[in-house]
Amino acid sequence: MLFGGAGSSKTWKILYHVFTRALLLEGSRHICLRQRFEHVKSTLWPSAKEMCQSAFPGLWDQIETNKSGGAWTIKVNDSEILFGGLDDKERVEKHLGAEYATVYINECSEIQDENAVNLISSRLRQKINGRHLLFCDMNPPAKSHWSYKRYLEDKVKGRTSFKINPIDVKENLP
Numbered sequence: 001m002l003f004g005g006a007g008s009s010k011t012w013k014i015l016y017h018v019f020t021r022a023l024l025l026e027g028s029r030h031i032c033l034r035q036r037f038e039h040v041k042s043t044l045w046p047s048a049k050e051m052c053q054s055a056f057p058g059l060w061d062q063i064e065t066n067k068s069g070g071a072w073t074i075k076v077n078d079s080e081i082l083f084g085g086l087d088d089k090e091r092v093e094k095h096l097g098a099e100y101a102t103v104y105i106n107e108c109s110e111i112q113d114e115n116a117v118n119l120i121s122s123r124l125r126q127k128i129n130g131r132h133l134l135f136c137d138m139n140p141p142a143k144s145h146w147s148y149k150r151y152l153e154d155k156v157k158g159r160t161s162f163k164i165n166p167i168d169v170k171e172n173l174p
Helices: 010-024 037-055 089-097 114-121 146-153 166-172
Strands: 029-034 063-065 071-074 079-085 102-105 133-138
Touching (some): 010 029, 010 037, 010 079, 029 037, 037 079, 079 089, 089 114, 102 114, 114 146, 133 146
Parallel strands (some): 029 079
Antiparallel strands (some): 063 071
């Protein structure tokens, strides 16, 4: 879990790790989610494309997207990076038939239903040569929100959180 103020590069950093894993784990599947699919299209897609072009020169030319734009395939190794929303029960359930190496929940403090996150997390079971990872990010949540309790209060083995703010990455900001 990365948490902190807007503009601190949380999304960029996690997308970088998702793409790195997709490149290293041939034929793997990774999914990036937000509460609303419309927000995925307006924020995550542009961020993912910008990060990809910046961090992996030439890779963008090796990515093929499906008709809706929600599935990106890296042609050099057949790994997939999928994008989706958790705002519709049918959207959540359509992912239950798939298995993933990585799940990324963007802005999880906007997600009110922790069960949706639990359901998607149960899909972290694709056969890969490596660890399955769940990444989350959020702006500082209310202490009553499930994400605060889960990632900042509970001390569960295997879970960790890092606070990052714009001041921490000031050399990268305009």
